[in-house]
Amino acid sequence: MAPVGPRSGDAIFANVERVNAELFTLTYGATVRQLLTDLEEVEEVNKQLDQMGYNIGIRLIDEFLAKSNVTRCVDFRETAEVIAKVGFKMFLGVTATVSNWDADGTCCSIILEDNPLVDFVELPDTCQGLYYCNILSGVIRGALEMVSMKTEVTWIRDVLRGDDAYELQVKLLKQVPEEYPYKDDE
């Protein structure tokens, strides 16, 4: 097969199978609701959502690389751009922006203006500590771990808590060198 260049998020999004947005939103809502009922503690729900996201992320990265044809990123800056512009577009249909870089380029913020997960949602008083979209941070962490980057992803801003946008802070902890049985010619 002839080598193809990286595809844009929009091009991939136009070709993937899609589901009804409300079905998706309500399914995710039902999941969170059930977790709240089962685990009772909001903290535990946050942890569980993150874990679920991680499990999604470590699988999703394969699909992402297969469909997007992105080439190896030279540095973490490029990685973050690809996540925001291609990754989010491909799987959620929204684009994010990257900003707030620190000096050594290991920590940045991914800002989402629009988030399909939270349509209709309003946090009641009993769930004030809940990070409703915590699954997203897990997905990013899981996906990056599979491409040998240990990261820490935390929420900085959340519209459900009264902020004006969704801001995820992605912090690169370390780059795990690729280990031996790794054959360069494969």
Next chain:
Amino acid sequence: MATTACFIIVSRNEIPIYEAEVGSAAKREDAAQLHQFILHAALDIVQDLAWTTSAMFLKAIDRFNDLVVSVYVTAGHTRFMLLHDSRNDDGIKSFFQEVHELYIKILLNPLYLPGSRITSSHFDTKVRALARKYL
């Protein structure tokens, strides 16, 4: 704007899940209880009437002195009841329809348990704004 108006939402299992006094008249101390009493007394009539028509808006179904009870029944049998002293059927109908839309948004919130009390302050503000606009 009506001088007296009281709006409540009653869930399908006869529990009031939202109440608001939306009139502009100076509050009498016992007014709230009186209003609730009249509205609750009208529930029986609603129960009979709801199955005789396919319309959601049941118009004025009961009166008490100069106060009138208008009711709107959703498909899920949640009842919106408005006690008012104004005669403005069109305004009331629009009020109910818009509140219905707000109520659907509340229902779609996965963190809201259907049939439980509506505590959202956003909903409260919106309903009061609609009351000012239509009643």
